[in-house]
Amino acid sequence: MSGNGRLPPFSRRVPEGDNREREVCDSCGFINYANPKIVVGSVITWQDKVLLCRRAISPRKGYWTIPAGYMEEHETTEHGARREAIEEANADIDIDALLAVYNIPRISQVQIIYRARLARPEFSPGPESLETRLFAWSDIPWADLAFPSVHWALGHFRDVEGLSTFAVRTNPPGDHGDY
Amino acid sequence: MSGNGRLPPFSRRVPEGDNREREVCDSCGFINYANPKIVVGSVITWQDKVLLCRRAISPRKGYWTIPAGYMEEHETTEHGARREAIEEANADIDIDALLAVYNIPRISQVQIIYRARLARPEFSPGPESLETRLFAWSDIPWADLAFPSVHWALGHFRDVEGLSTFAVRTNPPGDHGDY
Numbered sequence: 304m305s306g307n308g309r310l311p312p313f314s315r316r317v318p319e320g321d322n323r324e325r326e327v328c329d330s331c332g333f334i335n336y337a338n339p340k341i342v343v344g345s346v347i348t349w350q351d352k353v354l355l356c357r358r359a360i361s362p363r364k365g366y367w368t369i370p371a372g373y374m375e376e377h378e379t380t381e382h383g384a385r386r387e388a389i390e391e392a393n394a395d396i397d398i399d400a401l402l403a404v405y406n407i408p409r410i411s412q413v414q415i416i417y418r419a420r421l422a423r424p425e426f427s428p429g430p431e432s433l434e435t436r437l438f439a440w441s442d443i444p445w446a447d448l449a450f451p452s453v454h455w456a457l458g459h460f461r462d463v464e465g466l467s468t469f470a471v472r473t474n475p476p477g478d479h480g481d482y
Numbered sequence: 483m484s485g486n487g488r489l490p491p492f493s494r495r496v497p498e499g500d501n502r503e504r505e506v507c508d509s510c511g512f513i514n515y516a517n518p519k520i521v522v523g524s525v526i527t528w529q530d531k532v533l534l535c536r537r538a539i540s541p542r543k544g545y546w547t548i549p550a551g552y553m554e555e556h557e558t559t560e561h562g563a564r565r566e567a568i569e570e571a572n573a574d575i576d577i578d579a580l581l582a583v584y585n586i587p588r589i590s591q592v593q594i595i596y597r598a599r600l601a602r603p604e605f606s607p608g609p610e611s612l613e614t615r616l617f618a619w620s621d622i623p624w625a626d627l628a629f630p631s632v633h634w635a636l637g638h639f640r641d642v643e644g645l646s647t648f649a650v651r652t653n654p655p656g657d658h659g660d661y
Contacts, residue, residue, distance in 0.1 A: 323554070338519050339553050341592055374518050375502070379585035380592060401650050404580060404594065406558035413520055413559060415583065471580050471650045
């Protein structure tokens with residue numbers, strides 16, 4: 304969401320009964336609560352390879368990521384992760400487990416990342432991807448990953464490989480995902 | 483967030499490069515993306531008792547809940563859960579593990595619930611609580627719990643009691659938390 308274009312009658316003040324400043328319309332009293340945003344996605348495999356997408360859009364255009372994006376209203380986190388795999392990689396996935404919950408507080412983002420498998424070995428770039436490819440672990444383009452959380456998710460996927468029960472992973476200690 | 487009071491120049495249309503309708507200002511082009519909201523909270527214990535709060539506010543005023551509420555911008559989910567325990571029960575908590583991620587798609591809500599302990603046996607009602615109390619398991623007021631997800635969280639807490647490593651819990655199968 305872009306901050307410019309904000310309509311003139313909004314000002315920042317503490318609404319009655321609240322304890323912090325919000326954006327309030329001076330003319331009608333509408334309160335524009337700003338909430339953290341949820342990103343849903345998954346580390347997706349076929350046999351021993353991981354599916355990555357090369358981004359066709361900003362930020363980090365040209366860099367590799369796992370299929371993930373903003374959760375929409377009236378869907379579940381699992382549904383959102385499946386939708387993103389379809390939108391970014393035309394990939395139909397079976398979700399296996401919740402892998403991680405990451406916090407990026409600087410940009411008010413919570414990432415909910417699943418472990419999943421391709422339902423069949425078919426995938427291709429969606430409109431937001433330049434390229435989609437299965438990588439063997441040793442071929443993952445570590446220097447060309449789009450975001451710190453893609454590193455974390457791949458590392459955590461590897462940590463729990465072969466485990467059916469594991470504690471959900473979170474940010475590496477002290478790391479807030481800034482880059 | 484209340485739907486009334488919406489400023490007149492907003493209309494619903496599909497922005498360029500998007501694939502679904504958004505609320506767009508006809509005068510300046512500002513896109514008011516509507517996102518799911520995150521609730522953060524925790525099942526908090528002291529020895530073998532669970533801390534519950536009786537709600538002083540709508541919805542479900544007078545009913546019992548775990549300390550939980552909307553996550554704010556620029557905090558982490560853990561920070562938000564600790565803040566809610568302070569705001570609703572003046573309780574200082576130590577978070578132990580992520581217990582559950584629940585989806586309530588009808589109201590576009592994702593609940594991130596931790597397992598926590600009181601740092602010391604001190605608590606009292608905050609402004610949004612009528613009463614705060616430690617309940618032995620057999621005394622929990624099951625018929626007077628505020629929301630389905632409070633039932634789920636207490637049940638899941640009991641499921642994993644004594645386990646340090648467990649898979650994060652999710653909605654009971656087929657249950658979307660409507661009531």
